[in-house]
Amino acid sequence: MPKNLFPLDNTKKFTDQKIVGHNRWHPDIPAAVNVKPGDVFRADCREWFDGAIKNDDSADDVRNAPLPGVHVLSGPFHVEGAEPGDLLIVDILEIDACDQEDEGPLSGMGWGYTGVFAKTNGGGFLTDRFPDAYKVIWDFTGDVATSRHIPECSYVGIHHPGLMGTAPSAELLAKWTKRETDLIATDPERVPPLALPPLPDSAILGTLSGGEFDRVAGEAARTAPPRENGGNQDIKNFTAGTRVFYPVFVDGAKLSFGDLHFSQGDGEITFCGAIEMGGFMDLHVDLIKGGMETYGVYENAIFMPGLRDPQYSEWIAFSGVSVELESGKQHYLDSQLSYERACHHAIDYLMKFGYSDIQAYMILGSAPIEGRLSGVVDIPNSCATVYIPRRIFDFDVAPSSRKPHQVTQGTQVPKSAN
Known part of the structure; x- marks a missing residue:
């Protein structure tokens, strides 16, 4: 087993660990661990809310989820010799739930959860149809997830980190802040907001303290969106065997990661839509000196996905076009709206x-x-499609001359209204 360079004690909060990570992006957050090109190592990762979500039948914890404190990230990892302009190679060798844990109070210890945030607390992809908070608990049996809240349905996990990236330079951080602040100014009262500006409240910044902590907390970017450094991309195909090439913007690269998922669909459309878990990753790192210029990768990582995807081969698919659901208003090649319509269908x-x-x-x-x-070229309608594996259901979900099978309901999905 690779040496664990970022161990977490499951009896302690994230901020009480021997090595404290972070939950903001900033070039001046000190590295927590040093590694060398060629190193193979393990790192524990805490579930993104650090244990705030419980294994019960109430969604009040999701409704009141402490969003200012996410994501709790393992890192930064200083990679010896990494300089701005290099490409950092990250190989994901293994990902799993909490090592050797069958059950416990933290997500990843034999169970995980999926949530829908209330519209006032971030919402989701279909927030107008689902404006309240909901939660589903999933139990893990090996690599298979089942839920007391969703009957006659189970699936093999597609373990991956929702978030991984390198630290931004001061110049890149300033660019993020300006463009996102400008966006917020176009509709400052919008619910949910258009973007999340820097917020000192609940900031975790590794070993920083005093005035330096206050300065960085006031400047640092939130980790919620994906950006040029990688970040919260929620790419479900970042499975074991994946090789990622990250642009390096600061000395040492300062690699960080977390937000592990047991399983997720493309888009993570409920926002807290994956099966969230804590666990660990085994990684290998290396460098391509000057790789950003050599390969034209000046922003946003490129990657080669692994081969650990569940082997589903039979699907039922739904399509949608870029027309509003309620009003019928026509939009021009709006692929996000098309995907939304496909999901509704x-x-x-x-x-x-x-x-x-x-x-x-x-x-x-x-x-x-x-x-x-x-389809993204045939004006005025783009076409998006959603493919669902048929074998995740305990019955045949395909249309037929028979009436649709009716699932036997048990414990209902917990809901917490605004």
């Missing part, structure tokens, strides 16, 4: 089998569905 279809709308929505967020931009 999939939900409506699954409801014919006895699932509630929120159960169907949770399936789309956490199952290894595939989302595709199927």
Whole structure:
């Protein structure tokens, strides 16, 4: 087993660990661990809310989720010899839930969760249809997840980190802050907001303290969105065997990662849509000196996905076009709207089998569905499609001359209204 360079004690909070990570992006957050090109190592990762979400039948914890404190990241890792302009190679060798833990109070210790945030606390992809907070608990049996809240449905996990990236330079950080602040100014009262500006509240900045902590906390970027450094991309195909090439913007690269997922569909459409878990990753790092110029990778990582995807081969797919659901208003090649419509169609279809709308929505967020931009050139309608693996259900979900099978309901999906 590789040496664990970032161990976490599951009896302690993230900020009480021997090595404290961070939850903001800033070039001046000190590195927590040093590694060399060629090193192989293990790092523990805490679930992104650091234990705030419980294994119970209430969604109040999701409604009141402490969003200013996410994501709790392992790192930064200083890679010896890395300089701005290099490409950092990261090989994901292994990912799993908490090592040797069958059950416990933290997500990843034999269980995980999927959530829908209330519209006032961030919402989700279909926030107008689902404006309240919901939660589904999943139990892990090996690599298979089942839920007391969603009957007759199970799936093999597609373990991956939702978030991984390198530290931004001061110049890149300033660019992020300006463009996101400018966006917020176009509709400052919007709920949910258009972007998340720097916020000192709940900032975790490794070993920084005093005035330097206050300065960095006031400047640092939130980790919620993906950006040029990687970040919260939520790419479900970052499975074991994946090789990622990250641009390096600061000396040492300062690699960080976390937000592990047991499973997720393309888009993570419920926002907290993956099956969230804590666990560990085994990584290998290396460098391509001057690689950003050599390969034209000046921003945003490129990657070669691993071969650990679940082997689903039979699908049922739904399509949508860029027309608003309620008003019927036509949009011009709006692929996000097309994907939204395809998701609505999939939900409506699954409801014919006895699932509630929120159960169907949770399936789309956490199952290894595939989302595709199927047509982006035929004006005025783009076409997006959602592929659902048929074998995740305990019954045949395909249309037939028979009436749709009706699932047997048990414990309902917990809901917490605004």
